[in-house]
Amino acid sequence: MSNLSLRERDAAAIAQIGKLRFSPLSVVGGKGNRLIEEGGRSLLDLSGSAGPAILGYGHPAIVEAVEGSIRDMAGASLLLYPNEPAVSLAERLLAITPGDGERRVWFGHSGSDANDCAVRVLRAATGRSRFISFIGSYHGNLSGSMGISGHTAMTHTLPRAGVVLLPYPDPYRPKFNGEDVLALLDYQFETTCPPHQVAAVFIEPLMSDGGLIVPPPGFLKALQERCRKHGIRIVVDEVKVGLARSGMMHCFQHEGLTPDLVVFGKGIGGGLPLSAVVGPKEIMDHAPAFALQTTAGNPVATSAGNAVLKTIESEGLVERSARTGKLFSEALRTLGEKHEIIGDVRGRGLAIGVDLVKDRATREPVAATTTAKIIYRGYELGAAFSYVGLKANVLEFMPPLTLTEGEVADGIAIIDQAIADVNAGKVSDADVASFMMW
Numbered sequence: 001m002s003n004l005s006l007r008e009r010d011a012a013a014i015a016q017i018g019k020l021r022f023s024p025l026s027v028v029g030g031k032g033n034r035l036i037e038e039g040g041r042s043l044l045d046l047s048g049s050a051g052p053a054i055l056g057y058g059h060p061a062i063v064e065a066v067e068g069s070i071r072d073m074a075g076a077s078l079l080l081y082p083n084e085p086a087v088s089l090a091e092r093l094l095a096i097t098p099g100d101g102e103r104r105v106w107f108g109h110s111g112s113d114a115n116d117c118a119v120r121v122l123r124a125a126t127g128r129s130r131f132i133s134f135i136g137s138y139h140g141n142l143s144g145s146m147g148i149s150g151h152t153a154m155t156h157t158l159p160r161a162g163v164v165l166l167p168y169p170d171p172y173r174p175k176f177n178g179e180d181v182l183a184l185l186d187y188q189f190e191t192t193c194p195p196h197q198v199a200a201v202f203i204e205p206l207m208s209d210g211g212l213i214v215p216p217p218g219f220l221k222a223l224q225e226r227c228r229k230h231g232i233r234i235v236v237d238e239v240k241v242g243l244a245r246s247g248m249m250h251c252f253q254h255e256g257l258t259p260d261l262v263v264f265g266k267g268i269g270g271g272l273p274l275s276a277v278v279g280p281k282e283i284m285d286h287a288p289a290f291a292l293q294t295t296a297g298n299p300v301a302t303s304a305g306n307a308v309l310k311t312i313e314s315e316g317l318v319e320r321s322a323r324t325g326k327l328f329s330e331a332l333r334t335l336g337e338k339h340e341i342i343g344d345v346r347g348r349g350l351a352i353g354v355d356l357v358k359d360r361a362t363r364e365p366v367a368a369t370t371t372a373k374i375i376y377r378g379y380e381l382g383a384a385f386s387y388v389g390l391k392a393n394v395l396e397f398m399p400p401l402t403l404t405e406g407e408v409a410d411g412i413a414i415i416d417q418a419i420a421d422v423n424a425g426k427v428s429d430a431d432v433a434s435f436m437m438w
């Protein structure tokens with residue numbers, strides 16, 4: 001066993017279905033905004049482990065909160081008894097999440113179970129069984145959350161019966177603009193999808209895994225108005241882009257939305273398994289036994305959640321993510337002046353996508369191998385990042401919000417070099433053959 005590498009042991013022991021691997025990186029530790037790989041080399045983390053590492057690795061606030069809560073553990077579940085960290089976290093979430101009337105918070109372990117809970121409770125509480133969601137959207141990997149997702153990597157599972165998937169308007173490749181999509185929705189309402197049967201619309205305020213797509217201004221607001229008219233609830237999935245990442249506390253605030261339900265995940269646990277749904281009391285309290293999960297809301301995970309929210313406040317991370325994100329995006333656009341492959345740089349705050357193209361005029365996406373090669377070379381040069389997009393052509397940058405300006409400069413130098421080296425043919429197809437995911 002001991003002479004095998006961590007990667008070899010992983011390949012022999014862990015199911016492929018729970019992995020998206022983009023590079024040979026295998027991790028033995030982490031400190032600040034850096035990951036330590038087997039052998040001891042440290043890499044700059046521009047991925048945030050796909051989002052949860054909102055404060056990087058080993059942040060003192062999280063370490064202290066987790067150590068304290070596990071040493072004197074206030075039970076191990078929220079089912080039978082309330083515990084202080086869970087109740088405090090719920091109070092904090094209610095305080096930072098805009099919304100009218102009496103609201104309640106539900107806790108889970110992942111973005112998947114949170115969206116799953118929202119689907120089931122909305123259906124039961126409203127008596128309506130249809131949902132609206134988007135092609136390209138990713139809401140999770142449990143049957144309920146998968147059933148309202150529209151990612152092309154998930155065509156092995158059919159959408160839930162009654163789900164209408166609309167195109168998400170993409171300003172860079174405008175196959176459908178916002179008005180087209182709203183017209184399609186109206187047509188659905190007039191024909192096969194009577195609006196009074198629709199429980200809710202699920203919205204990613206910035207489509208993340210579908211390709212870091214920022215919707216055209218005003219589109220989501222118009223969608224919200226269309227739906228509200230028919231009593232359709234608005235669910236905003238903030239799992240990946242919420243809690244300061246976008247440069248505002250909530251990403252939906254950029255579009256002036258007023259959601260009924262807000263779904264949190266990833267960053268809220270700072271790396272521990274934690275998710276939450278905030279919504280109207282009459283929906284969230286519809287009936288007991290809707291989404292019971294024994295260890296959800298346990299005091300260790302919720303202590304980490306409290307530490308995350310306190311640190312966002314104490315370190316001014318909303319403002320910092322806006323500032324660092326602007327710096328990072330501007331530097332990426334500057335790289336675009338010398339690298340033709342960079343077709344578009346977009347995002348909000350520290351949720352940034354770089355759309356790679358074969359040709360700037362046609363905007364034709366590069367082959368997935370090209371994206372993979374840049375990630376592979378980035379790994380060799382000392383930075384971790386990954387890709388998203390329905391054509392696997394969008395580099396995703398979701399770094400810890402604690403990223404420093406110096407680290408932005410280091411990251412940019414690596415990305416610059418990685419693109420140049422791939423152009424020069426320094427990475428072969430064989431090098432990336434085992435890292436072709438999504």
Ligand SMILES: *Cc1c(COP(=O)(O)O)cnc(C)c1O
Nearest residue numbers: 110111112138139140237239240
């Ligand atoms: C990752 C993600 C989810 C699912 O969260 P998990 O913690 O992986 O279950 C849901 N919605 C969005 C927008 C996501 O990015």
